[in-house]
Amino acid sequence: MEIIQIVGVGFIATILIIILKDQSPQFAFLITIFTGILIFLYLIGKISTIITMLERLATEANVNMIYLETILKIIGIAYIAEFGAQIMKDAGQSSIASKIELTGKILIMVMAIPILNVIIETILQLLPIKG
Numbered sequence: 001m002e003i004i005q006i007v008g009v010g011f012i013a014t015i016l017i018i019i020l021k022d023q024s025p026q027f028a029f030l031i032t033i034f035t036g037i038l039i040f041l042y043l044i045g046k047i048s049t050i051i052t053m054l055e056r057l058a059t060e061a062n063v064n065m066i067y068l069e070t071i072l073k074i075i076g077i078a079y080i081a082e083f084g085a086q087i088m089k090d091a092g093q094s095s096i097a098s099k100i101e102l103t104g105k106i107l108i109m110v111m112a113i114p115i116l117n118v119i120i121e122t123i124l125q126l127l128p129i130k131g
Contacts, residue, residue, distance in 0.1 A: 009038065010035065013032070029090070032087070036083065055068065067115060070114065074108050074111050081105075085098070
């Protein structure tokens with residue numbers, strides 16, 4: 001199973017980091033970053049498969065692709081912000097990590113406004129108009 005490989009890589013990296021943390025904290029941090037990037041690169045193929053499947057489903061359902069693209073961008077922002085914040089936390093920079101998380105949340109809200117606008121307009125069209 002693939003998850004066993006990922007956990008194994010994480011386990012080996014963790015042991016190396018623990019061993020090197022006192023002697024060479026910079027090298028230990030580089031191992032942390034490298035391991036995170038390695039895992040992320042492994043997932044790119046899986047992410048590509050998911051995006052392709054969602055695009056196919058959206059096309060079959062006649063969903064405007066701009067909405068799917070926006071949702072995928074929102075998901076991407078969430079994951080990248082989380083990944084960046086975790087790296088900052090690993091480096092002991094929780095203040096910067098919280099700023100990255102806040103920025104991700106604000107960018108998500110900005111990107112969600114057009115979708116929320118369409119949802120509200122659709123709901124208003126469904127409601128009976130009282131005169």
